[in-house]
Amino acid sequence: MPYPSSDTPAANPSPADSRAARLWEALPGLSYGADYNPEQWPEDIRRQDVELMKEAGVTVLSVGIFSWAWLEPSEGRYDFAWLDGVLDSLADAGIKVALATATAAPPAWLVLKHPEILPVAADGTTLGPGSRRHYSPSSSVYRRYAARMTRALADRYGDHPALALWHVDNELGCHISEYYGPEDAEAFRGWLRRRYGSIEALNDAWGTAFWSQRYGGFAEVQPPAPAPTTLNPTQQLDFQRFSSWALIDFYNMLAAVIHEVTPDVPTTTNLMASSATKSMDYFSWAKDLDVIANDHYLVAADTERHIELAFSADLTRGIADGKPWMLMEHSTSAVNWQPRNLPKLPGEMARNSLAHVARGSDAVMFFQWRQSRQGSEKFHSAMVPHDGTATRVWREVVELGAALKALAQVQGSRVESRTAIIFDYEAWWASELDSHPSQDVKYLTLLRAFHRELFLRGITADLVQPGADLSGYSLILVCTLYTVTDAAAANIAAAAERGATVLVSYFSGIVDQHDAVRLGGYPGAFRELLGINSEEFHPLPQHGTVGLDNGWKGRIWSENVRLAGAEAVVSFTGHPLAGVPALTRRVVGSGAAWYLATFPDDTSLAGLLDSLLAESGVAAPATAPAGVELTRRLGAGGASFLFVINHTGAEADVAASGRELVTGTQFSGVVQPGAVAVIVEDAPGGQPG
Structure with missing residues (x-):
């Protein structure tokens, strides 16, 4: 485990670390709660809510996420009386609050006065109101109004006894994560100026000698919009980087207002770290969040949804650098937005909740406290269902609250892991751009397959960045790391030198951070570490397979691998690569570097992982049956x-x-x-x- 133990104090803690420590002091034990939307309910229901919260064991609530129209019913006219009463009641009940900035949905009067705040899609369509998240994070007008709303809340509630955390906006990047309006385009150009410094450097990085794409100045650069054929890949990659940055920049603008008024109160926003969320680089966001908070929802149709949950929780823990984090939203039962919204089975809510705790969360929260009567989320489950407390869901809610109370001493502990899976959002983005050798190569496919096999063996893996501290890991899996910097590649190689077993898969190390191919043979950045050189890719036909000489099978990919210091462990059979190495191993320092040149089928992958576990000495923390x-x-x-x-x-x-x-x-x-x-x-x- 490469993280400091929970009883080792940090030397010279940063302001963010100090604020995080203050949060966990305010929320002792394992926190329990939900989003709370009291503006949807009359006063008598609110009074009932507080008593039911006590019965359930609720200790923390996110309040005011979508309440701007109630807090500022018209421009400059504020109504805080209702929120004063809610927060006072919660404080009296000993319940802490993550108070939202209320900026996740602009009020109607603001849209009417300033329609220019609305988001513009890639095809030029302006997305209107009537839903939520109908604003661009780069809109100067919206940023001004959002900062004013945030300051008003901070001024009023900064010293309130219920306040434990600021919840900045909500699920940034949900529904729409890329914006193409005039201010977005100008913000993109500004980001490029800061990144490259000169138009010459941009032309070099983007390879604009190709197809007469050379720019004479930044004013000529546009976001990547629909075009006659494929777009410049580095332009696409940089726009993805910019789009992720624009969202966290909006967060930082609001957080700066909060910290000016309440410098000791922590801030966060709820991420959506899962196998489904691709557009935001949460590792790059982490440094700006005082505590990592995540929302996670099962896909009901997935028969292995508990394994996807484990993957998402492991990713969230990696984003948090191993520190305790918050599960800020999940569901008590069915959601409302899938094609078929199946309820959770009896006991599944508790298993889901405690699985997140097992993988590092010190809080269990739901969307939402009371199931809505109206609106598009009225069929989304909640802690208090439509049918009230005479329900299975409510009984399980109360039982879970008691269980979390019994687990109080778990707070602050760290998850043990000797296995790292390298995870990189930029490699995800770049590897799935167009005009590649095979559209069947998807970034997460092999990565998740290895994670699944580890899960089935009771082995926990940390999902970490390529540049992370790898010194505490015995087994490191590098899957489809298509783009990688020199420094990150050297970091991975150093781990093998120190004694780790490192496996690198196909389509890794191929390009640098500008999506420029590393010349001299594949796999580029990892050739020397692996002791191989591949001269040509041989992607397989759709549904095609390739035989291996030990009886294994591969799919999706093969390539013409030449040994340059490594030994062949398994080779391809059949035309045109008969006898060509498919799995290689090279002794490196005190460790070993393996190369995998195909995607093994399930049986073959299980056999490969068993070999890697045996060599690295990694094992489960106990003996238990599969499942x-x-x-x-x-x-x-x-x-x-x-x-x-x-x-x-x-x-x-x-x-x-x-x-x-x-x-x-x-x-x-x-x-x-x-x-x-x-x-x-x-x-x-x-x-x-």
Whole structure:
């Protein structure tokens, strides 16, 4: 585990670290709550809400996310009386608040007065109001109004006893993440000026000698809009970088207002880190967030949705650099926005919630507290369903609150992992641009396949950036890292030198940060580390497979690999690559570097991973049947918390000993079907850890 232990104080903490520490002091134990939208309900329901919150064990709420039209019903006329009453009632009940800036949906009067704030899509269509997120983050008018609203809230509630956290805007980049209006284009040009310094440097980086694309000045540059054929790939990549930056720049503008008024109160915004969210580089955002908060929703049709949840939680923990984070939204049961909104099965809500805790979250929150009567989210589940408290969902909500209270001592502990999977948003963007060898190569496919196999073995993986500290990892998986900087490639190579087992897959190291091919043979940046040289790609036909000489099979990809210091472990069979290495290994320092030149089928991938685990010495924290999720968190004073989540329909024998926290009894060694156990493990010698 490359992170400091939870009982090691940071030397000279930054203001952000100090604010984060203040948050966790204000929210002891594992926090529990939801988005709360009291403006949707009359006063008598609000009074009932507070009593029900106490019954459920709620400790924190996000308030005011979409309340701008209620707080400022017309320009310059504020109405805070209703929010004063809500916050006072919550403070009296001992419930803390993540108070939102209310900027996630402009009020109608603002759109009427300034329609130029509305977002413009790539085809030139202006997207209108009547929904939410109908603004451009680069709109100077909207930024001025949003800053004014934020300051008004900070001035009024900065000293309120309920305030624990500022919730800046909401799900930035949701629904629309790229903007093409006039101010967006000018902001893009400004970003390019700062990035490159001169138009000559931009021309060089973008390779504008191709197709007469050379620019004489930044004023000539436009966002990548529909064109007769394929666009400049580096222009597309830079626009994606800019679009991600524009959203966090909007966040930073509002956070600066907040910190000016309330310098000690932490700020965050709710990310959407998952296998479905591609457009925002959350690793680059992390430095600007005092605490990482994430929203996660299952895809009900996914029969392995609990594995996707684990992937998303591991990614969120990586974004948080291993520090505790917040699950700010998930659902108690069905959502409202999928083709078929299936309810969660009995016990699934608790398994989902505790799986996020197992993987580093110190808060469990939902959308939302009370299920809406009206609006497009009225069929989205909530902690209080339409049918009230005489429901299965409510009973499970109360049970979960009690379980989280029993797990209070888990707060602040860190997830243990000796395996790293390299994750890079820019490689995701660049690898899926057009005009590549095969459209079947998708960035997440192999990466998630390895993560799944690790999950099935009860092994936790950290998803980390290519430039992260890799010194604590024994196994490092580098999948489809198409674009990589020299420094990041050297960082990965150094990990192998120090003793790690490193596997690099096909279509990695091919281009630099400008999407320029690294000449001299593939895989470019990793040739020397791997001791190979590939002279030509051989992507496979749709649904095609390729045989390997140990009985394995590959799909999607093959290539003509030549050995240059490595040894062949497995080779291709059949025309035209018979005898050509498909899997290679090279001893590097105290470690080893492997190269995988195809996408193995499930059986083959499992066999490959078993070899890598055996070489690296990585193993699960306990012995349990397949389908049982295992994760360990390490706390202060050597405390060890083993989370066991039984996703199967049978009893699971688990080789672990200690006290089970939820029941308060000695762990029996058996976890019932669909149940969760959190065990304070006995230290060697039989004493509690």
